[in-house]
Amino acid sequence: MSERILTPARRAAIAPFLAMDVMREAAQLRREGRDIIQMEVGVPFAGPPRRAREAAIAALDGRPISYTDALGLPSLRARIARHYRDAYGVSVEPERVCVTTGSSGGFIMAFLALFDAGARVAINCPSYPCYRNILGAFDVETVELRGVSGVTPEQVEAADDGQKLDGLLLMNPSNPTGALQSDESMRAIAAVCEKRGIKFISDEIYHGLTYERPAQTALAWSRNAVIVNSFSKYYCMTGWRVGWLVVPDGFSRVIERLQQSLAISPPTLAQIAAEAAFDATDELEAVKAGYARNRAILLDALGGMGLDLAPADGAFYVYADISRFSENSLEFSKALLEQAGVAATPGVDFDPTQGHRALRFSYAGAEADMIEAMRRVKVFLGR
Ligand SMILES: Cc1ncc(COP(=O)(O)O)c(C=O)c1O
Incomplete structure (x- = not known):
């Protein structure tokens, strides 16, 4: 039974x-x-970089490792915001940064915040498998835009013409292909999303790891983009489970409410270490x-x-x-x-x-x- x-x-x-x-x-x-x-x-x-390890060890002095604010340590949120100015020349207010449990935790918060069951979200194909899997678990339909070198603005328009898209989720550079789309095509894609009211999520987890030219953040082209990133790859901290979202003005409260109940807070010790990793260039x-x-x-x-x-x-x-x-x-x-x-x-x-x-x-x-x-x-x- x-x-x-x-x-x-x-x-x-x-x-x-x-x-x-x-x-x-x-x-x-x-x-x-x-x-x-x-x-x-x-x-x-x-x-993990030496500074990150030292910061974690220093925090293990017997003081409580308690919850942080649901959206993360204020000092880490401010440091991530500064990173956008230093690395991309883009201004981000710390209030727009939401620290998450890896970018995987960020996806859960972002998808819940942005899409109802039955929504349609376009992704590149081939692509990171968990996009399909997480969206599927939320009853969100994925629409595959085929292209080993990425997707074109025309593909996004054609998919939206066929049946209205609610969202577009892209990563640049790509897993599994490593392809880095040009700034021009990303800018054009962001413009299509703005014009057509398609929610644009940009997974930037492999930023820092490009070999010919740097990748630009989608925030350079759209203040409405939702950015997903993580300390797992460039910062060598996969198992520490810290990532972040940058969300449009006023949207952090939506993520905060979700994260309060779904995670309470991201892992504290890992956040302390992650903040120090910014100084380990x-x-x-x-x-x-x-x-x-x-x-x-x-x-x-x-x-x-x-x-x-x-x-x-x-x-x-x-x-x-x-x-x-x-x-x-x-x-x-x-x-x-x-x-x-x-x-x-x-x-x-x-x-x-x-x-x-x-x-x-x-x-x-x-x-x-x-x-x-x-x-x-x-x-x-x-x-
Ligand atoms: C494109 C992409 N996004 C997100 C993730 C998840 O990373 P994490 O949850 O460790 O931040 C990965 C992991 O390989 C990935 O390749």
């Missing part, structure tokens, strides 16, 4: 985040003593220089094996077309893991219709591992 009562809700029937499934399998193989190189998730090989730029070397290693090696590669302008991913070797990226990634000890993410995670021909490699790992992984992939492919 009780088994029948515990049937999952329809909204819980979302797809798995395959990168995390592969990570669990890879970790299990490691525990069994296998030599596995992990390239399946975007986790920086470096620990030298250390973080050295980590980034390592990614740049890794990127060159992968582009050279995978290109040399005859794989077609997506742009890889930023983030720390290479998205490779494997169709010359397999039309089943799930099976292919399993074989690569089991036979070669290299964990990579099957493209179906990012693109349910065409991702069976693609594999994503993360190059956020150590350089020696990248070199060894490419040697193993080459042997595996018989190239």
